[in-house]
Amino acid sequence: MPQVPKRLAKLYRHWPKHVGISKDIKxxxxxxxxxxxxxxxxxxxxxxxxxxxxxxxxxKPPYSSDPILNKFRFCNVYRELDRQTIVIHQSxxxxxxxxxxxxxxxxxxxxxxxxxxxxxxxxxxxxxxxxKIIENKLRGLTSPKYGNAYVxxxxxxxxxxxxxxxxxxxxxxxxxxxxxxxxxETFDDNSVSMVLPQVVKAFGANFNFHWxxxxxxxxxxxxxxxxxxxxxxxxxxSKPTMDSLCQGIEAEEVCLSLVNLVCETxxxxxxxxxxxxxxxxxxxxxxxxxxxxxxLISGTGRRRxxxx
Numbered sequence: 045m046p047q048v049p050k051r052l053a054k055l056y057r058h059w060p061k062h063v064g065i066s067k068d069i070k071x072x073x074x075x076x077x078x079x080x081x082x083x084x085x086x087x088x089x090x091x092x093x094x095x096x097x098x099x100x101x102x103x104k105p106p107y108s109s110d111p112i113l114n115k116f117r118f119c120n121v122y123r124e125l126d127r128q129t130i131v132i133h134q135s136x137x138x139x140x141x142x143x144x145x146x147x148x149x150x151x152x153x154x155x156x157x158x159x160x161x162x163x164x165x166x167x168x169x170x171x172x173x174x175x176k177i178i179e180n181k182l183r184g185l186t187s188p189k190y191g192n193a194y195v196x197x198x199x200x201x202x203x204x205x206x207x208x209x210x211x212x213x214x215x216x217x218x219x220x221x222x223x224x225x226x227x228x229e230t231f232d233d234n235s236v237s238m239v240l241p242q243v244v245k246a247f248g249a250n251f252n253f254h255w256x257x258x259x260x261x262x263x264x265x266x267x268x269x270x271x272x273x274x275x276x277x278x279x280x281x282s283k284p285t286m287d288s289l290c291q292g293i294e295a296e297e298v299c300l301s302l303v304n305l306v307c308e309t310x311x312x313x314x315x316x317x318x319x320x321x322x323x324x325x326x327x328x329x330x331x332x333x334x335x336x337x338x339x340l341i342s343g344t345g346r347r348r349x350x351x352x
Contacts, residue, residue: 045314046097055133056124057140058267059315065273066321071304078289085285085334086309088113089121089322092333093311096120112340118333122313122326124264131159133264135167140265144225145169150261151217154254155209157191170218179214194254204249220247228262228269235274236260236325237296253279260325273303276324282331302327 053059095107108114120126132153139146149167156162165181168174182189190209198208206212227246231239236259243255256277263270278286278295286295289302303324313320322330339345 045310045312045319046093046100048313048315048320049100052124052130053315055130055137056264058264058272059320061267062272062320062323063315063318065271065323066319069273069304069321076290076293077298077301077305081285081288082305084338085289085330088334088337089312089330090310092118092121093313096125097311112337116336116340118336119329121322121330122320123260123329128157128159129261132162133261135159135162139167143229143266144222146265147225147228147258147262148217148221151221151254151258152213154194154257154261155196155213155217156189157194158189161185161189168214168218170222172215172218175214175218179210182210182213194257196251196254200249200251216249223247228259228266231269233268233271233274235271235276236263237275237277239270240277252277263325272323272325274324275300276328278328279332281335282328285331285334296324299324299327299331 048059091108091110091113095113098107106114123129132150136146136149136153139149148170152168153159153162161182164185165178168178201208201212201216204212204216206216224243224246227242228239236256240252240256240259243259244250244252247255256279259270260272263272275296276299278299282299283295286298290298303322309322312322336345
């Protein structure tokens with residue numbers, strides 16, 4: 045089974061907690077789960093992990109005999125292994141002793157969603173004059189300067205008094221992040237589903253998707269606040285998979301049941317020889333990738349070709 049690379053073992057601080065949770069999980073059964081769908085999901089997990097491991101070891105393509113996985117792009121089973129997430133956490137690593145400042149720049153990174161832009165403009169602070177320099181740099185860049193994965197309509201900014209993205213990043217975020225940071229510091233091993241409405245309300249703008257992602261980042265570095273093995277929001281990309289696994293049951297409940305079944309899944313990450321079972325967050329992501337995989341098999345869906 046693949047090991048967590050040393051560089052990532054040092055980068056994220058949640059691994060020991062996840063190993064501990066993995067040891068304590070009481071294995072369930074799949075009596076209410078569609079076994080045909082589950083078998084296919086487990087295949088996807090194992091094969092996607094083999095691809096990641098082959099790339100990690102420096103092997104040359106093709107990485108898989110699966111024509112879909114070998115041709116098209118898919119996210120990693122563990123979000124911690126995604127390139128952009130790694131770069132973002134590396135860039136904010138030196139701020140971890142200052143939670144509000146770390147949170148400000150993690151949020152900035154997720155909203156911008158383009159590491160090349162972040163490298164060009166630098167990091168935000170709680171200084172109005174310093175952030176004005178960042179704002180001017182952003183305005184001076186040519187498009188594309190913001191990533192598509194986290195794109196949001198400018199119209200939502202009008203409701204909170206921000207004129208555009210640059211104003212939102214460099215003025216709104218530094219003003220409201222300290223209040224959100226103070227709220228998050230009151231959490232104690234809470235689920236993302238439980239705290240997300242509180243965080244969005246404190247932030248003052250309806251960015252549920254962005255704050256779900258940011259709370260995952262919080263769980264990676266401040267695991268005492270957030271427990272990713274508890275209830276987790278199911279996005280529209282993953283919900284069809286959860287529904288196909290168990291019709292008539294709430295998607296979050298289906299996802300939680302998968303946490304207890306992961307012991308039968310191959311090729312999971314290990315840390316010091318101990319397996320790291322997939323969290324509810326991981327399973328939600330797998331659900332989304334499984335839907336993409338099935339769509340591509342049927343000849344539908346977005347074709348994002350893998351760049352070898």
